[in-house]
Amino acid sequence: MASNDAHNLVEPGINLNAPTCPNREQRAHGINVWYGQASQLLVEAREGKLQARDRDFQQTSGCALNFYLAVRLNTIRDAAVIYHAPVGCSASSLGYRELYRHVPVSLGRPENYDLHWITTNIQENDVVYGAGNKLRYAIREAERRYSPKAIFILTSCTSGVIGEDIEGAVNELQPYISAKIVPVHCEGVRSRLVQTGYDAFWHGVLKYLVKKPEKKQTDLINVASMLSYTWQDRLEIKRILGKVGLRPNFVPEFAAVDQFEQLSEAAVTAPLCPTYTDYLSKGLEQEYGVPYFLYPSPMGIRNTDEWLRKIGEFTGKESEVEKVIEEEHKIWQPKIDAIREQFLRLKGNGEKLTVLGSLGQGRLLAQLPFFEEIGLSSPAAMSQDFDNLILDEVEHLIGTVGDFKILINTFQAAEQAHVTRDLDPDIALTCPFQGCSFKREKGLTRIHSLRADAHPRSTQSGYTGAVACASFLLQSWTSKSFQKTMLAKTADSYKDWWYQQPNPLHYLKREV
Amino acid sequence: MAAKIDEIPEDVIYPEVMEAPRYSCALAGAYSTAVGIYGAVPILHSGLGCGIGQLFGQFYAGGQNAGGPQGGTSTPCSGLVEEHVIFGGEDKLRRLIKSSIELMQGDLYAVLSGCVPSLTGDDVESVVKEFREQVPIINVKTAGFLGNSYEGYELFFEAVIDQLLKELPIKKGLVNVFGVVPYQHIWWKGNLRAIKEDLRKLGLEANIIFTEFSGLENLIKIPAAELNIVLSPWNGLRVAKKLQERFNTPFITLPGVPVGPKQTTRLIREVSQALYLPAEPVEELIAREERHSYRFEEYFGDVMILAFPQPYFSVVADSGTAVGITQFLTNEVGYLPDKVIIADGMPEENREMILRELSENLECIIKPDVIFEQDSHLIRENLKRGHSLVLLASSLEWPIASESGAIIHITVSFPSFNRLILDQNYAGYRGGLRLMEDIVSKYCGPL
Numbered sequence: 001m002a003s004n005d006a007h008n009l010v011e012p013g014i015n016l017n018a019p020t021c022p023n024r025e026q027r028a029h030g031i032n033v034w035y036g037q038a039s040q041l042l043v044e045a046r047e048g049k050l051q052a053r054d055r056d057f058q059q060t061s062g063c064a065l066n067f068y069l070a071v072r073l074n075t076i077r078d079a080a081v082i083y084h085a086p087v088g089c090s091a092s093s094l095g096y097r098e099l100y101r102h103v104p105v106s107l108g109r110p111e112n113y114d115l116h117w118i119t120t121n122i123q124e125n126d127v128v129y130g131a132g133n134k135l136r137y138a139i140r141e142a143e144r145r146y147s148p149k150a151i152f153i154l155t156s157c158t159s160g161v162i163g164e165d166i167e168g169a170v171n172e173l174q175p176y177i178s179a180k181i182v183p184v185h186c187e188g189v190r191s192r193l194v195q196t197g198y199d200a201f202w203h204g205v206l207k208y209l210v211k212k213p214e215k216k217q218t219d220l221i222n223v224a225s226m227l228s229y230t231w232q233d234r235l236e237i238k239r240i241l242g243k244v245g246l247r248p249n250f251v252p253e254f255a256a257v258d259q260f261e262q263l264s265e266a267a268v269t270a271p272l273c274p275t276y277t278d279y280l281s282k283g284l285e286q287e288y289g290v291p292y293f294l295y296p297s298p299m300g301i302r303n304t305d306e307w308l309r310k311i312g313e314f315t316g317k318e319s320e321v322e323k324v325i326e327e328e329h330k331i332w333q334p335k336i337d338a339i340r341e342q343f344l345r346l347k348g349n350g351e352k353l354t355v356l357g358s359l360g361q362g363r364l365l366a367q368l369p370f371f372e373e374i375g376l377s378s379p380a381a382m383s384q385d386f387d388n389l390i391l392d393e394v395e396h397l398i399g400t401v402g403d404f405k406i407l408i409n410t411f412q413a414a415e416q417a418h419v420t421r422d423l424d425p426d427i428a429l430t431c432p433f434q435g436c437s438f439k440r441e442k443g444l445t446r447i448h449s450l451r452a453d454a455h456p457r458s459t460q461s462g463y464t465g466a467v468a469c470a471s472f473l474l475q476s477w478t479s480k481s482f483q484k485t486m487l488a489k490t491a492d493s494y495k496d497w498w499y500q501q502p503n504p505l506h507y508l509k510r511e512v
Numbered sequence: 513m514a515a516k517i518d519e520i521p522e523d524v525i526y527p528e529v530m531e532a533p534r535y536s537c538a539l540a541g542a543y544s545t546a547v548g549i550y551g552a553v554p555i556l557h558s559g560l561g562c563g564i565g566q567l568f569g570q571f572y573a574g575g576q577n578a579g580g581p582q583g584g585t586s587t588p589c590s591g592l593v594e595e596h597v598i599f600g601g602e603d604k605l606r607r608l609i610k611s612s613i614e615l616m617q618g619d620l621y622a623v624l625s626g627c628v629p630s631l632t633g634d635d636v637e638s639v640v641k642e643f644r645e646q647v648p649i650i651n652v653k654t655a656g657f658l659g660n661s662y663e664g665y666e667l668f669f670e671a672v673i674d675q676l677l678k679e680l681p682i683k684k685g686l687v688n689v690f691g692v693v694p695y696q697h698i699w700w701k702g703n704l705r706a707i708k709e710d711l712r713k714l715g716l717e718a719n720i721i722f723t724e725f726s727g728l729e730n731l732i733k734i735p736a737a738e739l740n741i742v743l744s745p746w747n748g749l750r751v752a753k754k755l756q757e758r759f760n761t762p763f764i765t766l767p768g769v770p771v772g773p774k775q776t777t778r779l780i781r782e783v784s785q786a787l788y789l790p791a792e793p794v795e796e797l798i799a800r801e802e803r804h805s806y807r808f809e810e811y812f813g814d815v816m817i818l819a820f821p822q823p824y825f826s827v828v829a830d831s832g833t834a835v836g837i838t839q840f841l842t843n844e845v846g847y848l849p850d851k852v853i854i855a856d857g858m859p860e861e862n863r864e865m866i867l868r869e870l871s872e873n874l875e876c877i878i879k880p881d882v883i884f885e886q887d888s889h890l891i892r893e894n895l896k897r898g899h900s901l902v903l904l905a906s907s908l909e910w911p912i913a914s915e916s917g918a919i920i921h922i923t924v925s926f927p928s929f930n931r932l933i934l935d936q937n938y939a940g941y942r943g944g945l946r947l948m949e950d951i952v953s954k955y956c957g958p959l
Binding site: 057120433509 | 526535565596614
C-alpha cells in the first residue's frame with residue numbers, strides 16, 4: 001500500500017529556491033470538505049482521489065494570512081512584522097502588546113520584551129499606482145524604529161492581485177538593512193487551505209532565517225508550538241525533556257530570532273501538531289540533516305510515552321526515557337484511572353460518554369487515543385482539513401481506536417452545527433468558531449484555550465496535561481446551564497429545515 | 513553591524529504606513545454595522561479570511577464580543593481564490609446569495625464586497641439585482657483599501673439610503689441617532705440604550721437602529737424622522753447630509769456621545785431647540801435629572817478628594833469618546849487634562865470642532881495638548897513625554913501605561929481586549945457616575 005512518501009500523494013522535497021511553498025492542495029492533495037467513515041477517506045486518499053471541491057454555501061473561516069499568521073507572528077520577540085496589505089488584514093494583530101503579558105515572570109516569561117508590527121495600509125491610489133515604495137518605506141521605518149533582528153513581510157490578496165514585487169524590494173533593501181528580511185507569501189486568494197499559511201511561513205524561515213549549524217547541540221529539541229498550546233504546555237514539555245537532560249527550542253511564537261537561526265543545530269524536530277510542523281521538519285532534514293518525526297503528539301499518557309521514546313531514539317537516551325516514563329506513570333496514571341472511573345460511572349448503564357472533538361489534523365490524531373484512555377468514546381471527529389501527509393497515521397489510528405466518522409471542514413459552522421445536532425454527543429468541544437452549535441442540551445466545553453494561558457487547568461500536553469485536560473472535561477459535564485439556556489432563549493442561525501434533512505454537506509457542489 | 517540604512521536616499525514619507533492603527537478596514541466597518549442590525553445577514557463577497565479576521569480584529573477587539581447568530585463564522589462568504597481572480601466570482605456569489613436566503617434566518621441580506629472583487633471588477637450589482645424582487649437585499653462596495661472601519665459605516669448607510677429607503681410621512685417625535693459605529697465604538701450598545709432612554713424622557717422616540725429586533729423596520733423608518741442626531745464630529749455626518757438631500761430631514765451634530773449631566777443637558781437643549789419643543793417641560797426635565805445625578809455624585813466625593821484629587825489625565829480614543837470623557841472629567845470632577853490623543857483618523861476638515869471643544873469648552877485654566885495621531889508607536893512616544901496619573905485609552909496602552917508614569921489605566925476605546933463590554937456605558941445623565949466607579953475603584957481602599 002502506498003505510504004505517505006509516495007510521490008503521487010505528496011510532492012517530494014522542498015525547493016527553497018522558489019519564492020514560496022506550493023499550496024497544500026498541490027503538495028499533498030489537501031482538502032477541506034468531506035464527510036464519512038475515516039476508513040473510506042483513507043481509501044480515497046490512497047487512490048489519489050482527494051480533491052478540493054466547492055460548496056454553494058460557505059462561511060468565513062480563515063485564509064493563509066488571517067487564521068493564524070496575522071494573530072501570532074507578531075509575538076516573535078526581537079522581530080518586526082510588516083503587513084503589505086489594506087488596514088483590515090492586520091486588525092487581528094491588535095492584541096500584540098497584551099499577548100503573553102499575563103504570564104507571570106516567575107513562570108519564565110522574560111520581564112522586558114516589546115513586539116511590533118506595521119501596516120503599509122494599502123489604499124485606493126496604491127492599487128492603481130503600486131505600493132512598492134510604501135513597502136520600502138515600511139522596511140526602513142521598521143529598522144529605524146525598532147532595530148529588529150528580523151523583519152517579516154506578510155503579503156495579502158491585494159498585494160498579490162496588483163502584482164507587487166516583494167522579492168524585488170527585499171533584494172534591493174537587504175544590503176542596507178541590519179535585520180534579516182523574511183518575505184512570507186500568504187495571500188489569502190492563493191489557497192483554499194489555511195495550512196498553506198503555515199508552510200509559507202516555514203518556507204520563509206528556512207530560506208532566510210535558519211543558519212548553517214556552527215555546532216550540533218545534541219540536547220536541543222525543536223518544538224514548533226502554535227497558539228493552541230499554552231504556556232503550561234511549554235512548561236510541562238520543558239519539565240519532561242529536562243528530566244532526561246534535553247532542552248526544547250520552542251518556535252515560532254514568543255521566540256527570539258536566534259532560536260530560529262539555531263533550528264539547524266538541534267538533535268531532532270519533534271511535533272506538537274504534525275500538520276503545522278511538517279514543512280519545517282522536512283526542510284530542516286533536507287537542508288541540515290536534522291531528523292524528525294511527526295507522530296504522535298504528546299497528548300495523553302500513551303502518546304506522551306511514545307513521543308518521549310522517539311526523542312530518546314534520536315538522542316541516544318532510550319534508557320533514561322524509560323526511567324522517566326516509569327516515574328511519571330507512578331505519579332499520574334492513578335489520577336487518570338480515577339478520572340476514567342468517574343467517566344465510566346456517569347451514564348450508569350456501563351456505556352461510555354461520547355465526545356465530539358478535534359480541530360486540525362494534529363488533534364484529530366492525538367485526541368482519539370487520549371479520549372479512549374480516559375474512558376470516553378468518539379463517534380466522530382472533526383478536522384479543519386485533511387491531506388495525504390497523515391495517511392499512515394490515520395491508518396494506525398483506525399487500528400487503535402476503530403473506525404469513526406470524520407467531518408473535514410474549516411469552521412463551516414452550519415455543517416458543524418448539523419453534525420453536532422445529528423450525532424448528539426454527550427460532550428461537544430468547540431473552538432468556539434462554530435456559530436450556534438454550542439447551543440444544546442448536553443455537555444459543552446472548549447477544545448483548547450487559544451491563548452498564552454498560564455493556568456495549570458489549561459494544560460493539555462504531557463503527563464500533567466493529560467490529567468488536567470481529563471479533569472477539565474469531567475468538570476464540563478457537571479453543568480450545562482449556559483448552553484441549555486442559550487438553546488432555549490436565543491434564536492438559531494439557520495432555518496429548521498437544515499436540521500431536518502440528513503446531509504451536513506447538503507451544499508457540496510455536485511459537479512467536479 | 514553598522515547600520516547602513518542612512519545610505520538609502522530618503523524620498524517620500526508615507527504617514528499612513530504605521531504601527532497598529534486602531535481600526536480595521538471599510539469591509540470591517542460595514543460588516544460590524546450589518547451585524548449590529550438584528551435580522552441582517554451579511555454576505556461577504558471576499559476571501560475566506562476576511563470575516564474571521566474581523567471576528568478577531570473587530571468583534572473580539574471591540575470589547576470581547578462574539579459575532580452573534582449572523583456574525584463571525586456564521587457569516588456566509590464566497591471564499592474567493594485564484595480561479596475567481598482569473599475567471600470572476602460572480603457565479604460563486606450568485607450561488608452563495610441563493611443558499612444564504614434558503615438557509616440563514618434573516619430579514620435583510622447585505623452583500624459586502626471586499627478587495628478582491630473590486631480589483632477583478634466583478635459586476636456585483638447585476639448579481640444582487642436578480643434577488644431584489646425576492647428579499648430585501650443591499651449591495652455595499654466595501655473594498656478594504658477604500659478606507660477604515662468608520663468609512664465602512666458610512667458606505668453601509670449610503671447603500672441603505674440608495675437601495676432600500678423610500679419617502680415616508682414624517683412621524684412626530686421620531687428622531688434617528690447616527691455616529692455610533694458598532695464594535696468600533698466599544699460602548700455602542702449601552703451608549704445607544706442610554707441615549708434612547710434620556711430622549712424618551714423628552715417624549716421622543718429615538719430610532720437607534722442597532723440592537724433592536726426590529727432591525728429592518730428601524731432602517732425603513734429612517735425617512736420618517738423629524739430630526740437626525742449625529743453623536744460624533746464626523747461619523748454619520750455623510751449619512752445625515754445624504755438624508756437631508758434625499759428626504760429633507762434636518763440634522764444636528766454633537767461632538768460625541770454625551771458623558772454626564774452637563775453634556776447630556778446640552779444634547780437635550782439642542783434637540784429641543786431643533787424640534788421647537790416647549791421650554792418649560794424641557795427645563796423641568798433637565799432640573800430633575802441633574803438634581804438626581806449630582807445627588808449621586810456626592811457619594812464619590814469623599815473617596816475621590818481623600819485619595820486622588822485633581823490628577824492629570826490623558827486620553828487616547830476616537831474623537832467622540834475623547835471629547836466626552838475629557839469634558840466630563842475636566843468640567844465636572846476637577847481632573848486636569850494633559851494630553852488628548854485623537855486616534856480615529858478623523859479628516860482635517862472636521863477637526864476645528866474638536867479643537868474648540870477641547871479648549872473653549874473646558875472649564876479649566878489648563879488646556880490639554882490635542883494630538884491627532886493614529887500610529888501606535890508615535891502615540892506611545894507621545895505619552896512618554898506626558899505626566900498623567902490616569903490614562904484612559906485602549907487595551908494597547910495597558911502594558912505600557914507605566915512608561916508614562918500613569919498608575920491607573922482604563923480601557924475606554926478600541927481595541928478593548930482586556931475589557932468585556934456588553935451593556936455598560938458612560939452615556940447620558942448617569943454615565944459620569946459609571947466612569948467614576950471605574951476610575952475610583954482602581955485606587956480606593958480603607959482609610
